[in-house]
Amino acid sequence: MSKWKQYKSLQWQFLLFVVGRSIILFSSIILFSPSSVAITGGNTAQLKQTKPADTTTAAADEAYKKAKQLYEQGTAASLTQAIKLFEQALSVYLKVGDRQSQAFTVAHLGKIYSDLGQQPKALDYLNQALVLRRQIGDQKGETITLNNIGNVYSNIGELPKALEYFQQALLLKQKMGDKAGEAITINNIGNVYLDLGEQQKALDYFEQSLALRRQVADKPGEARTLNNIGKVYSDLGEQQKALEYFQQSLPLYQQTKDKSSESSTFNNIGTIYLMTGEQEKALNYFEKSLVLRREVGDKLGEARTINNIGRVYLDSKDKQKALNYFQQSLPLFQAVENKLGIAANLSNIGYIYLGSGEQQKALDYFQQSLPLYKQVGNRDGEALALYNIATVQRNLGNLNAALTQIKTVISIVEDQRTKIHSQELRTSYFATVQNYYQFYIDLLMQLHKQQPSRGYDALALQTSERARARSLLELLSEANADIRQGVEPKLISQQQNLQKQLDNLEKRRIQILSDNPTEAQVQTLETESETLLEQYQQIQAKIRATSPNYAALTQPQPLSLTEIQQQVLDDDTLLLEYSLGEKRSYLWLVSNKNITSYELPKRADIEAAVQNFRQAITSPYLKPSSSINALSQLILSPVAAQLKNKRLVIVSDGALQYVPFTALTTPNVKETSNYEPLLLNHEIITLPSASTVAILRREHKQRQPAAKTLVVLADPIFSRDDERLQGKSQTSTLVASENNLNSLALTRAARDADISFERLSFTREEAAQILALVPANKAKQAVDFTASRTTATSNELSQYSIVHFATHGIINSKHPELSGIVLSLFDQSGKPQNGFLRLHDVFNLKLQAELVVLSACQTGLGEEVKGEGLVGLTRGFMYAGSPRVVVSLWSVDDQATSELMKTFYEKMLKTKLKPAAALRAAQIEIWRTQKYTAPYYWAAFTLQGEWK
Numbered sequence: 001m002s003k004w005k006q007y008k009s010l011q012w013q014f015l016l017f018v019v020g021r022s023i024i025l026f027s028s029i030i031l032f033s034p035s036s037v038a039i040t041g042g043n044t045a046q047l048k049q050t051k052p053a054d055t056t057t058a059a060a061d062e063a064y065k066k067a068k069q070l071y072e073q074g075t076a077a078s079l080t081q082a083i084k085l086f087e088q089a090l091s092v093y094l095k096v097g098d099r100q101s102q103a104f105t106v107a108h109l110g111k112i113y114s115d116l117g118q119q120p121k122a123l124d125y126l127n128q129a130l131v132l133r134r135q136i137g138d139q140k141g142e143t144i145t146l147n148n149i150g151n152v153y154s155n156i157g158e159l160p161k162a163l164e165y166f167q168q169a170l171l172l173k174q175k176m177g178d179k180a181g182e183a184i185t186i187n188n189i190g191n192v193y194l195d196l197g198e199q200q201k202a203l204d205y206f207e208q209s210l211a212l213r214r215q216v217a218d219k220p221g222e223a224r225t226l227n228n229i230g231k232v233y234s235d236l237g238e239q240q241k242a243l244e245y246f247q248q249s250l251p252l253y254q255q256t257k258d259k260s261s262e263s264s265t266f267n268n269i270g271t272i273y274l275m276t277g278e279q280e281k282a283l284n285y286f287e288k289s290l291v292l293r294r295e296v297g298d299k300l301g302e303a304r305t306i307n308n309i310g311r312v313y314l315d316s317k318d319k320q321k322a323l324n325y326f327q328q329s330l331p332l333f334q335a336v337e338n339k340l341g342i343a344a345n346l347s348n349i350g351y352i353y354l355g356s357g358e359q360q361k362a363l364d365y366f367q368q369s370l371p372l373y374k375q376v377g378n379r380d381g382e383a384l385a386l387y388n389i390a391t392v393q394r395n396l397g398n399l400n401a402a403l404t405q406i407k408t409v410i411s412i413v414e415d416q417r418t419k420i421h422s423q424e425l426r427t428s429y430f431a432t433v434q435n436y437y438q439f440y441i442d443l444l445m446q447l448h449k450q451q452p453s454r455g456y457d458a459l460a461l462q463t464s465e466r467a468r469a470r471s472l473l474e475l476l477s478e479a480n481a482d483i484r485q486g487v488e489p490k491l492i493s494q495q496q497n498l499q500k501q502l503d504n505l506e507k508r509r510i511q512i513l514s515d516n517p518t519e520a521q522v523q524t525l526e527t528e529s530e531t532l533l534e535q536y537q538q539i540q541a542k543i544r545a546t547s548p549n550y551a552a553l554t555q556p557q558p559l560s561l562t563e564i565q566q567q568v569l570d571d572d573t574l575l576l577e578y579s580l581g582e583k584r585s586y587l588w589l590v591s592n593k594n595i596t597s598y599e600l601p602k603r604a605d606i607e608a609a610v611q612n613f614r615q616a617i618t619s620p621y622l623k624p625s626s627s628i629n630a631l632s633q634l635i636l637s638p639v640a641a642q643l644k645n646k647r648l649v650i651v652s653d654g655a656l657q658y659v660p661f662t663a664l665t666t667p668n669v670k671e672t673s674n675y676e677p678l679l680l681n682h683e684i685i686t687l688p689s690a691s692t693v694a695i696l697r698r699e700h701k702q703r704q705p706a707a708k709t710l711v712v713l714a715d716p717i718f719s720r721d722d723e724r725l726q727g728k729s730q731t732s733t734l735v736a737s738e739n740n741l742n743s744l745a746l747t748r749a750a751r752d753a754d755i756s757f758e759r760l761s762f763t764r765e766e767a768a769q770i771l772a773l774v775p776a777n778k779a780k781q782a783v784d785f786t787a788s789r790t791t792a793t794s795n796e797l798s799q800y801s802i803v804h805f806a807t808h809g810i811i812n813s814k815h816p817e818l819s820g821i822v823l824s825l826f827d828q829s830g831k832p833q834n835g836f837l838r839l840h841d842v843f844n845l846k847l848q849a850e851l852v853v854l855s856a857c858q859t860g861l862g863e864e865v866k867g868e869g870l871v872g873l874t875r876g877f878m879y880a881g882s883p884r885v886v887v888s889l890w891s892v893d894d895q896a897t898s899e900l901m902k903t904f905y906e907k908m909l910k911t912k913l914k915p916a917a918a919l920r921a922a923q924i925e926i927w928r929t930q931k932y933t934a935p936y937y938w939a940a941f942t943l944q945g946e947w948k
Contacts, residue, residue, distance in 0.1 A: 056092055056095075056096070057092060057096055057098070059092070060088070060089040060092035060093060060101075061089070061101075063085045063086075063088045063089040063092075064085070064086065064089040064101070064104075064105060066085050067081075067082040067083075067084075067085035067086045067089065067108070068082075068108070070082035070085065071108060071111075071112060074259060074260065074295075074296040074297070075295055075296060075297060076116070076294070076295075076296070076297030077297075079112050079115065079116060079297050082108075082112060083109065083112055083113075086105050086108055086109050086112075087109070089101075089105055090102065090105045090106065090109070093105060099132050099135060099136050100132075100136055100138070102128075102132055103129050103132035103133050103136065103138065103141060104141075106125045106126075106128045106129045106132070107125070107126065107129040107141070107144070107145060107148070109125040110122045110123070110124075110125035110126035110128075110129060110148060110152075111126075111148060113125060114126075114148070114151070114152050114155065115296075115297060115298060115299075116297060116299060117299035117300055117332075117335055117336030118336075119152050119155060119156050119336060119337050120337075122152050123149065123152050123153075126145055126148050126149045126152065127149065129141075129145045130142065130145045130146065130149065133145055139172060139176060140176065140178070140181070142172060143169045143172040143173050143176070143178070143181055143185075144169075144181070146165050146166070146168050146169035146172070147165070147166065147169045147181075147184065147185055147188060149165045150162045150163070150164075150165035150166040150169065150188060150192075151188060153165065154188070154191060154192055154195065155300060155336070155337075155338060156336075156337045156338060156339065157195075157337075157338060157339030157340050157372075157375065157376035158376070159192050159195055159196055159376055159377050159378075160377065162188075162192050163189065163192045166185050166188050166189045166192065167189070169181075169185045170182065170185045170186065170189065173185055179212050179215060179216050180212075180213075180216045180218055180221070182212055183208075183209045183212035183213045183216065183218065183221055183225075184209075184221060186205050186208050186209040186212065187205070187206065187209040187213075187221070187224060187225050187228065189205050190202045190203075190204075190205030190206040190209060190225075190228060191228060193205060194228065194231060194232060194235070195340065195376065195378060196376075196377050196378060196379070197235075197378050197379045197380035197381070197416060198416075198419055199232050199235050199236055199419075199420060199425070199429065200419050200420040200425065200541070201419070202228075202232050203229065203232045203425075204542075206225050206228050206229045206232065207229070207538065209221075209225045210222065210225045210226065210229065213225055219252055219255070219256065220252065220253070220256045220258055220261070222249075222252060223248075223249040223250075223252035223253050223256075223258075223261065224249070224261060226245050226246075226248045226249040226252075227245065227246060227249040227261070227264065227265055227268065229245050230242040230243070230244075230245030230246040230249070230268060231268065233245065234268070234271070234272060234275070235380075235429075235432075236420075236425045236428040236429045236432070237428040237429060237431050237432040238425070238428050239272050239275055239276055241534075242268075242272055243269065243272045246265055246268050246269045246272065247269070249261075249265055250262065250265045250266075250269070253265060259292050259295060259296050260292070260296045260298055260301070262292060263288075263289045263290075263291075263292035263293045263296065263298065263301055263305075264289070264301060266285045266286070266288045266289035266292065267285070267286060267289040267301070267304060267305050267308060269285045270282045270283070270284070270285030270286040270288075270289060270305075270308060271308060273285065274308065274311060274312060274315065279312050279315060279316055282308075282312050283309065283312045286305050286308050286309045286312065287309070289301075289305045290302065290305045290306065290309070293305055299332055299335065299336050300332075300333075300336045300338055300341070302332060303329045303332035303333045303336065303338070303341055303345075304329075304341060306325050306328050306329040306332065307325070307326065307329040307333075307341070307344065307345055307348065309325050310322045310323075310324075310325030310326040310328075310329065310348060311348060313325065314348065314351060314352065314355075317355075319352050319355060319356065322348075322352060323349065323352050326345055326348050326349050326352070327349075329341075329345055330342065330345045330346070330349070333345055339372045339375055339376050340372070340373075340376055340378060340381070342369075342372055343369040343372035343373050343376075343378075343381060343385070344369075344381075346365045346366075346368045346369040346372070347365065347366060347369045347384070347385065347388060349365050350362045350363075350364075350365030350366045350369070350388060353365065354388075354391070354392065359392050359395050359396055362388075362392050363389065363392040363393075363396075366385055366388040366389045366392065367385075367389060369381075369385045369388075370382065370385040370386065370389065373385050379412050379415070379416055380412075380416065382412060383408075383409045383412040383413060383416075383433075383436070386405045386406070386408050386409045386412075387405070387406065387409045387435075387436055387439065389405050390402040390403075390405035390406045390409065390439065390443075391439070393405065394439075394443060394446075399443060399446060399447055399450070400447075402443055403443060403444075403447065406436065406439060406440045406443060407440075409436050409440075410436060410437070410440060410463075410466075413433045413436055414466075416429070417429060417430060425541070434467060437463060437464075437466065437467035438467070438579070438581055438582070440460075440463050441460045441463050441464055441467070441579055441581070441586065442581055442583070442584070442586075444456045444457070444459050444460035444463065445457065445460050445586055445597065445599070448460065448597065457588065457595060457596075457597040458560070458561040458595055460579075460586065460588070460597070461561055461564075461577060461588045461590070461595065461597070462558065462559075462560050462561060464577060464579045464586075464588070465558035465559055465564075465577075465689055465690060465691050466558045467579075468651070468653070468688065468689045491539060491542055494539050498532060498535055498536045498539060501532055533840075536840070558689065558691045559690060559691045559694055561590070561595055563694070564590060564690045564691075565590065565591070565592045565593065566592075567694045567697075568649075568690050568693055568694055569590065569591060569592040569649075570592055571592060572646055572647050573591075573592070573646060573647040573648075573649060573947075574589060574590065574591055574642075574643065574646045574647070574648055574649065575588070575589070575590040575591075575649045575651065575690055576588075576589055576590075576639065576648055576649070576650050576651070577590070577651040577690065578600075578635070578650075578651065578652055578653045578656055579653050580600075580602075580603040580606055580607075580653045580654040580655070580656070581602065581603055582602060582603060583602055584599050584600065584601070584602055585599070585600040585601060585602060585603060585606060585653075586598065586599060586600060587600055587635070587638065587639065589639045589642060590690075596639075596642075598638040598639065600634070600635060600638075601634060603654060603655075605634070606634060606635065606654075606655060606656065607654065607655040609627070609630055609631040609634050609635075610631060610655040610656065610658060610659055611655075612627035612630065612631070613627045613628060613630075613631040613659065614658060614659075615627070616628060617660075617663055617935045617936060617939060618890045618936060619934075619936060620893065620934055620936040620937065621934075628663065628664060628665060628675075628935075629665055629667075631659070631664065632664040632665045632666070632667050632678075633667045635656065635664075636664060636666070636667050636678075637667035640666055640667045643666070643681075643682065644681075645681050645682065646682065647682065647683040647684075647685070647916075647947065648661065648678075648682045648683070648684045648685070649685050649686075649687055649690070649693075649947070650684060650685065650686045650687070651686075651687050651688070651689055651690055652686065658889060660889055660935070660939040660940065660941075660942055661678060661684050661686070662677060662678055662679035662684050662920075662923060662939050662942070663677050663678070663679075663935040663939035664677070664678045665677065665678060666678060666681070675933075677927065677935065677939070679920050679923055679924060679927075680924065682920075683916050683917055683920045683947070684916075684920070684942075685916050685943055685944070685945075685947045686942050686943070686944050687944065687945070688875070688944075692945075693945065693946055696878065696883040696884075696945055696946050697883070697946065697948075699883075700883050700946075703848065704848075705801060705848070705850075706798070706799055706800050706801040706848040706849065706850070707799050708777075708778045708779065708780070708799045708800045708801070709774045709775075709778040709779055709800065709801055709802060709909075710770070710771065710774045710778070710779045710780075710800060710801070710802045710804065711779070711780040711782065711796075711797060711799075711800040711802070711803055711804065712767040712770065712771055712779075712780070712781055712782065712783075712804045712806065713782045713783075713787045713791060713792060713803075713804070713805050713806070713807065713823065714760075714763040714764060714766060714767035714781075714782070714783050714787055714804075714805075714806035714807065715759070715760065715761070715763045715764040715767065715783045715784065715787060715806070715807075716783075716784070716787040716788070716807050716822065716823045716824035716825070716835065717784060717785060717787075717824045717825060717826050718757035718758070718759060718808075718822065718824075718825055718835075719757065719759070719825075720826065720830070722759065722826075724784055724785075725826060725830050757808055757822060757825075760806065760807065760808070760894050761894065762894045762895050762897070762898035763806035763807065763855070763894070763898065764783060765898055766806050766855065766897070766898040766901050766902065767781055767783060767804075767806055768781075769898070769901075769902040769905075770804065770901060770902060770905040773905055773906060773909045773910060774909065780796070780800070784824070785824050785826070785827060785828045786824075787807065787823050787824050788823050788824045788827075788833070788835065789823050789824075789833075789834055789835055789836065789837050789841070791823075792805075792821070792823060792837050792841075792845075793837070793841060793844075793845065795846070797845065797847060797849075798846050798847055798848045798881075799848070800848070800849060801848065801849055801850045801851070802849060802850065802851045802852075802853070803847065803849045803851075803852045803853070803882070804852075804853045804855065804901075805821050805852075805853065805854050805855060806855040806901070807821060807822055807823060807855075808821070808822040809821050809822070809854060809873065809888075810822060810836075819838070819839050819873055820836045820837050820838040820839060820841070820842075820873070821836070821837040821854070821873070822835060822836060823835040823836070823837060839873060839876050842873060842876035842877060842879075842880055843876050843879050843880065844880075845877075845880035845881070846880065846881060847877070847880045847881035847882055848881060849877075849881060849882040850882065850883065850884070850915075851882060851884050851885075851886070851915050852877045852882040852884075852885045852886070853885075853886040853901070854873060854877075854885065854886065854887045854888070855886075855888075855897055855901055873885075873887065874887055874944050874945075878945060882945075883945050883946040884915055884916075884943055884944065884945035884946045884947070885943070885944050885945055886904075886915070886919060886941055886942070886943050886944075887941070887942060887944060888940040888941050888942075889939075889940045889941075889942060890936075890940050892937075892940050892941075893936070893937055896926065896932050896937040896938070899926060899929075899932070900922055900923065900926050900937075900938055900941065901922075903921075903922035903925050903926065904918055904919055904922035905918075906922075907919075907921045907922055914947065914948065915943060915947075916943045916947040919941065919943050922938075923938045923939070923941070926938040
């Protein structure tokens with residue numbers, strides 16, 4: 001890897017912790033005027049003290065009034081002039097003993113000095129204000145001053161002290177019934193937790209603040225909290241969602257002419273574009289931010305934005321320009337004593353030297369940043385600094401020193417991850433730290449190369465397991481626990497209400513889409529759907545956070561090598577686990593007695609081979625080509641001699657998740673003109689992780705078998721033109737043509753997946769053939785109108801050990817929550833109905849099934865999430881109760897699928913083979929049929945989960 005490529009993998013990780021430090025830390029500032037100024041309002045009038053109306057006091061009041069006007073202009077020059085006038089007024093108030101006016105004046109001076117980055121002076125004045133307000137019994141002023149002191153401590157990175165002052169302020173505001181002030185302080189507490197890297201706590205506080213701000217119609221405050229929620233989502237890797245929140249806050253700031261906050265939002269939007277690789281857009285927003293920062297005299301904000309401009313040039317590989325900007329921002333951070341900013345800046349300079357190959361200089365800067373992150377208690381920053389140090393130590397050949405550092409990094413990450421209650425956000429967060437795990441795996445394998453007898457390869461395998469499908473493990477562990485028991489009824493009611501709203505929205509969507517809507521109507525539906533899904537996820541996170549049963553669950557730990565050998569494997573089964581890396585990849589071959597490991601080519605080489613393979617295999621017209629042999633050689637050749645006739649359990653990574661290993665060939669075998677796929681000698685199962693199957697076995701061990709055998713949902717009605725609807729009441733036509741789908745986005749999922757809903761005629765025959773294998777009283781056929789969402793979500797499905805869907809599937813890789821199965825879109829009277837079984841519907845099913853078969857298009861795919869794999873329907877059905885799922889990796893020929901399924905069920909129900917063995921036997925039989933010999937017809941289907 002080049003030095004610059006090496007730098008880039010580090011720098012992207014670092015963006016997470018510099019981004020948005022410009023979130024509005026001083027969103028809580030509310031300052032009153034002295035009692036003598038007419039614009040102070042009711043509260044101040046009540047605090048007014050009688051004082052002599054002499055000319056000296058009048059002159060002081062006039063000076064104060066002018067100072068306040070200058071303060072409100074918000075420029076650096078006006079703030080400097082305001083200080084002189086406030087000090088002039090203060091000297092008079094001190095002489096006449098007017099403590100109330102003294103309090104207002106020193107509070108303003110404290111705020112100005114904080115804005116100018118002179119935090120010690122700011123604290124001195126604010127502490128004076130706090131004493132005065134307590135002396136005169138001004139509780140409201142006291143809460144405001146406590147809040148402002150907390151903000152100063154937050155700015156200089158003394159976060160525990162900041163939290164202490166905010167919590168004092170919050171108690172007083174709640175006692176006074178001050179909802180607006182309460183919202184402000186709750187927002188600031190959220191900011192502290194954000195700086196501490198506790199994103200879930202931060203999000204919880206921001207959501208409380210947002211609700212209160214909307215309740216009291218505080219538009220500027222609403223904008224600040226929206227901005228802060230955006231920062232949380234950015235930290236957790238949800239950049240699009242973060243951008244949406246920032247874009248919501250920006251016009252609110254512009255309406256209120258809040259230039260300071262507007263500049264912060266420009267900075268945050270710029271950072272999102274920087275993280276998504278849109279450097280020109282990023283630079284444009286940073287430059288807008290910098291102009292406003294300088295205009296309002298925001299030294300800390302100026303430092304942050306200059307730092308971020310440096311990062312644009314760093315990413316553009318213009319290291320000299322980047323260094324110039326970092327060297328400008330560092331003294332600004334130091335002048336305002338902002339430890340987080342200093343730490344971030346030092347790290348960025350370290351990246352410059354790392355990219356230039358100056359390892360020792362890079363190490364010096366990274367080591368300077370570490371104690372600063374520790375001092376402010378920022379665990380994410382601490383992990384990053386340690387990771388950077390480990391990287392340099394590895395580059396210098398100090399592998400054991402690097403190992404010590406990265407172990408601490410992983411420990412921090414594991415601790416941080418458990419603090420996030422939302423499974424979606426936990427998954428997003430884990431994706432952002434995958435490079436730590438990849439580094440750890442690579443380092444362990446390099447140590448294994450040096451010391452092969454020390455067991456480093458086994459530790460690397462265990463780390464690989466720790467790095468994948470963790471959210472799935474946790475979901476499966478909680479599947480049989482009623483986490484809603486003991487939860488506040490209000491939360492359960494909110495969840496149920498949101499579920500109803502989602503269902504009603506789906507019904508309304510079908511009605512609207514059936515009447516040729518405009519693009520604007522479709523966009524409104526999508527926006528409403530996203531909002532409801534986000535609210536639903538937030539309620540689920542709150543239920544987990546407050547559930548006694550969830551708290552009692554032991555977090556499932558990924559298995560060690562010994563546990564994999566004892567709990568997962570047997571004499572006839574081998575595990576092949578892959579980890580793809582930037583410089584090199586790895587394969588572990590594990591039996592129930594031994595482990596061997598192999599170095600493979602880098603990720604990019606494997607991805608290119610997979611792309612060629614997929615192009616060849618997903619066409620019915622292309623015969624097996626050299627691309628199949630090439631990929632087989634690349635990823636299987638080191639272990640070919642050891643495979644024999646064993647069952648192969650494949651744990652893939654990255655692009656390999658799109659590969660049906662059944663269609664590969666055995667490498668190093670004498671080439672012949674005949675294509676002999678790997679499944680001829682091997683039963684092949686795929687898993688998201690080896691640890692998954694252990695959880696599946698544990699959760700299903702005590703379960704009673706279902707009373708009945710098989711339910712089939714097949715041949716639904718997709719179009720008003722369907723002959724089965726002739727003579728029914730006339731309704732608007734839902735034409736599922738490509739053009740209509742593109743314009744209507746039925747939903748966006750179908751458009752993204754490029755699927756049109758044509759009738760699958762052979763699925764009816766498929767259903768009849770497989771149902772004929774089961775006694776009538778043990779089976780159920782749901783076709784035509786009864787192949788509906790109502791049937792799929794009914795309790796009746798829990799009576800069957802096999803659930804078979806023969807219909808279209810929609811897999812939305814952009815929005816996996818919109819993935820689903822398409823059932824009948826019309827009822828018996830011809831009216832449009834909700835026919836989409838979405839992923840969230842699947843998670844709510846309660847199945848007793850031993851097997852779910854998705855005989856549909858691309859049902860094995862989903863969103864590829866780092867650290868989780870393909871997030872789609874498979875995990876939904878596993879959570880719902882099925883230990884194994886048969887899915888497809890591409891759109892499958894209807895007739896060929898029908899024949900494959902018939903053979904599969906014959907092998908399973910008549911020959912009594914286990915599902916994995918039955919699927920293999922059926923695929924071999926179809927392959928031997930001249931008409932369907934191409935892998936396109938049979939290789940798409942794969943069994944995921946338990947094979948026993």
